[in-house]
Amino acid sequence: MSVDTASMTQVFARPRSLTGARSTYCPGCHHGILTRIIGQTIDELGIAERTIGIAPVGCSVFAYLWYRCDALQVAHGRASAVATGVKRARPDSIVFSYQGDGDFASIGTAESIHAANRGESITVIFVNNQIYGMTGGEMAPTTLVHQLTTTSPLGRDPRSTGYPIRFSEIIAQLEAPVYVTRQALYDTRRILDCTKAIKKAFQNQVEGKGYSLVEVLSTCPTNWHMSPLQSNEHVANTVTKVFPLGDLVNKGA
Amino acid sequence: MAERLLLRGNEVIAESAIRAGCQCYFAYPITPQGELVEYMARHMPRIGRTFVQAESEVAAINMVYGAAAAGVRTMTSSSSPGISLKQEGISYLAGSNLPAVIVNVVRGGPGLGNIAPAQCDYFQAVKGGGHGDYHMIVLGPSTVPEAGELTMLAFDLADRYRTPVMILADGLLGQMMEPVTLPDPIDPATLPPKSWAATGAKGRNPNIILSFDLSPENLKQMNLALQARYDEIRAHEIRYEETETADADILLVAYGSTARIAKTTVNMARAEGIRLGLFRPITLWPYPYDALRAAAERVHTVLTVEMSAGQMWEDVRLAVAERAKTPFYGELGGVVPTPKGILSEVKKHVR
Numbered sequence: 248m249s250v251d252t253a254s255m256t257q258v259f260a261r262p263r264s265l266t267g268a269r270s271t272y273c274p275g276c277h278h279g280i281l282t283r284i285i286g287q288t289i290d291e292l293g294i295a296e297r298t299i300g301i302a303p304v305g306c307s308v309f310a311y312l313w314y315r316c317d318a319l320q321v322a323h324g325r326a327s328a329v330a331t332g333v334k335r336a337r338p339d340s341i342v343f344s345y346q347g348d349g350d351f352a353s354i355g356t357a358e359s360i361h362a363a364n365r366g367e368s369i370t371v372i373f374v375n376n377q378i379y380g381m382t383g384g385e386m387a388p389t390t391l392v393h394q395l396t397t398t399s400p401l402g403r404d405p406r407s408t409g410y411p412i413r414f415s416e417i418i419a420q421l422e423a424p425v426y427v428t429r430q431a432l433y434d435t436r437r438i439l440d441c442t443k444a445i446k447k448a449f450q451n452q453v454e455g456k457g458y459s460l461v462e463v464l465s466t467c468p469t470n471w472h473m474s475p476l477q478s479n480e481h482v483a484n485t486v487t488k489v490f491p492l493g494d495l496v497n498k499g500a
Numbered sequence: 501m502a503e504r505l506l507l508r509g510n511e512v513i514a515e516s517a518i519r520a521g522c523q524c525y526f527a528y529p530i531t532p533q534g535e536l537v538e539y540m541a542r543h544m545p546r547i548g549r550t551f552v553q554a555e556s557e558v559a560a561i562n563m564v565y566g567a568a569a570a571g572v573r574t575m576t577s578s579s580s581p582g583i584s585l586k587q588e589g590i591s592y593l594a595g596s597n598l599p600a601v602i603v604n605v606v607r608g609g610p611g612l613g614n615i616a617p618a619q620c621d622y623f624q625a626v627k628g629g630g631h632g633d634y635h636m637i638v639l640g641p642s643t644v645p646e647a648g649e650l651t652m653l654a655f656d657l658a659d660r661y662r663t664p665v666m667i668l669a670d671g672l673l674g675q676m677m678e679p680v681t682l683p684d685p686i687d688p689a690t691l692p693p694k695s696w697a698a699t700g701a702k703g704r705n706p707n708i709i710l711s712f713d714l715s716p717e718n719l720k721q722m723n724l725a726l727q728a729r730y731d732e733i734r735a736h737e738i739r740y741e742e743t744e745t746a747d748a749d750i751l752l753v754a755y756g757s758t759a760r761i762a763k764t765t766v767n768m769a770r771a772e773g774i775r776l777g778l779f780r781p782i783t784l785w786p787y788p789y790d791a792l793r794a795a796a797e798r799v800h801t802v803l804t805v806e807m808s809a810g811q812m813w814e815d816v817r818l819a820v821a822e823r824a825k826t827p828f829y830g831e832l833g834g835v836v837p838t839p840k841g842i843l844s845e846v847k848k849h850v851r
Contacts, residue, residue, distance in 0.1 A: 325589070
């Protein structure tokens with residue numbers, strides 16, 4: 248059967264700000280959805296020609312491949328410090344860092360907190376999947392109590408490893424940040440909410456308002472040993488109990 | 501108009517960086533280079549440039565990475581323990597072909613050591629203190645005016661070769677005051693554009709700054725390109741100074757503050773009829789092996805003097821090999837050798 252595409256109306260397309268390079272993410276993981284949301288946001292705000300992305304170390308180490316904008320790949324945990332350097336050198340640019348929970352909330356703790364505390368005019372996307380995906384499913388600072396990982400094979404024991412760190416709540420204690428929010432992507436409604444949050448976080452920077460952080464609860468079907476569907480349900484029913492969704496700081500809302 | 505001022509080494513390095521067009525400076529306070537940070541805090545914002553007191557040395561060097569990637573002249577400074585923390589970032593700068601200037605006002609070590617002058621970070625500076633097969637250009641000023649000149653040069657070399665450049669000073673040089681004539685400032689707007697930098701992909705394909713490639717064959721090519729650049733630097737940028745070497749029987753080899761002290765020893769020795777010369781490497785990487793080898797052909801003894809347990813001594817022995825005796829005299833822990841002390845070492849080798 249032949250299809251007459253000429254008479255069809257295009258209702259959906261890849262954002263112009265995404266390159267279409269083949270994804271390195273596992274099936275069912277939310278990084279892909281989030282990447283698309285960011286690409287779409289860059290399109291909608293018309294900022295592709297002045298956006299500079301910061302790719303971390305972790306599953307999203309290849310983030311510089313997905314976006315049609317200038318980008319840096321940087322040392323593990325240092326993305327917020329590097330973003331500071333870029334933004335200070337080029338105040339007219341739109342700088343965003345894309346960081347996992349190991350990067351942002353463990354090895355980069357100092358850089359993450361102090362960039363926020365200085366109120367750097369940057370947008371930080373913090374992807375929290377409660378595990379170290381790329382290195383093989385080790386424990387993250389955000390790993391849930393009793394969660395099995397390759398370095399907590401009997402489950403995370405809070406007596407020796409503490410509790411999942413609510414890093415966005417720590418950032419929210421600071422004076423400078425203008426927007427701190429926690430979002431998820433496990434169903435259509437959350438995806439739409441998250442899209443709005445990401446747009447706001449970029450819009451704040453376009454308007455020179457200051458530091459914005461969007462934490463996004465993501466899945467890791469591969470290392471959680473769950474199907475993508477089970478993973479979504481796990482986020483909805485369990486993860487959000489530990490990491491509640493919603494705005495923590497929203498100045499000038 | 502060139503200005504003549506009385507300034508401390510740390511301040512001369514800071515002022516020279518400003519005059520070289522350094523637009524972003526990031527650092528964490530540490531002695532004995534506190535005046536450098538404070539000078540930048542006073543002067544950079546006044547002329548519309550960036551000063552950030554970073555939360556750590558690690559953060560500072562990564563801010564440098566960001567600013568360098570964004571195409572501006574940028575610098576950080578610290579002293580030994582802080583420079584150890586910067587090694588990860590220096591490796592990334594080298595791997596990502598980013599120009600930046602790093603100042604190490606060396607103090608006594610290891611560990612917390614003390615805040616007195618030392619040269620115990622030579623290995624770390626010239627052999628690659630971080631991970632991976634890289635070098636950076638290392639400049640060893642011997643006087644306060646030279647610290648200024650080499651700072652200006654450091655920014656040019658960093659840009660020309662897209663490499664980190666280190667000023668390897670010491671606590672003595674940082675704290676000492678001398679009259680200096682400062683050159684006219686460079687307007688950053690007049691510097692050659694950096695077409696590779698991350699400035700926003702307007703009317704061009706995106707620029708990607710990275711030190712990463714999972715393919716061994718590709719990473720090998722990235723490494724070979726680095727090595728080719730190092731060969732180019734070795735061919736064009738070796739700098740050294742010879743004092744009274746033409747008729748010398750004994751040669752001192754020293755750099756930085758120690759070289760300056762050794763120069764006095766040369767004069768004292770000459771007054772006593774001892775034919776002593778001084779070979780002073782200015783670039784510590786690339787090291788002036790060939791020039792030192794040639795100088796060693798004419799003497800019977802090459803005495804290395806350092807404020808370390810014999811770090812540069814290894815490079816001296818590589819250069820001189822069996823051409824002459826290669827004894828060593830070092831002071832440790834922040835103790836500074838005296839001209840007299842060096843002379844009595846020299847006298848042990850007079851034939």
